[in-house]
Amino acid sequence: MKHIRIYLLLIGVMVAWGVNVPILKILVSYFPPVTITSLRIFTAGLSVFIIMAALKKIRKPSLGEWKFIIIGCLLNIVGHHFFLAIGLTSTTATNGGLILGTGPLLTAILSSVFLRNMPTVIQVLGFIFGSAGVSFIVLSGEKGLSGLSIGDFYVFLSILSQALSFILISKAAKTLDPRLLTGYMLIIGSILLFFIGLWQEPNGIEGIFHAPLILWVAFFSSAIIATALGHMVYNSAIKKIGPAEASIFMNLSTFFSLIGSAVLLNEEITPVHLFGLMLIVSGVIFGSGALEELIKKRRRRGLV
Structure with a gap:
């Protein structure tokens, strides 16, 4: 299939992002959440620029590209992480995850509204299967939804900010290398988050460097593998497949966050989780376009 390499890379990114969830839980339980998030993202940004410097891909963005970088970092970095942090303090894990x-x-x-990119019937089925799978996994953790709260609204703003940023990234990536775009967004966003942390957590920086070594291993793993490399690959995939x-x-x-939680936090995986995984995998196959590519390929072979 034409995009098989991209699909495999995206699956690898999802493994990293999934395992990153319990790692972040460990980090924010020890460190002030906004402050450590800003430092983690700044470290990720530096890592991206080191990689891009080695590839000799660093350049100064144009004025038009700066517009996408600033708006993108406000949505993808500042908005997403800030609203998620404050939202999860006021709602349940079930509601937030769903x-x-x-x-x-x-x-x-x-994407359909702003890019006129209308999904096919098969892709719509994929989105439905994927959402249903996530719902099964999340709802199996507690006794269903516990009622809406202001925290739910903040979490929704978080995921809406991230979804909007993906549209901007697809536009910016037409002229700017998405990996370099990622680096600029991470650096600028982390600086803004750091100042928000100084406001919300005035003593957050104190004692932060006295943490055990294992926590710093988790910190750098999260920053470099999940955030830096993960976002570089994901944003590159947005350019290539939409x-x-x-x-x-x-x-x-x-699902991969459940695996990570089971290994790192001793949380239980149930048969409901596995059923949810089946729906998610089906959703990925349908929604990504992989199934349609396979059908078209077999039809072409049948005509030969």
């Missing part, structure tokens, strides 16, 4: 699971569907809708198709893979991160 709302985050609407990311692929929101991206598909926004924001809606790339976003459907985000459903997989929910």
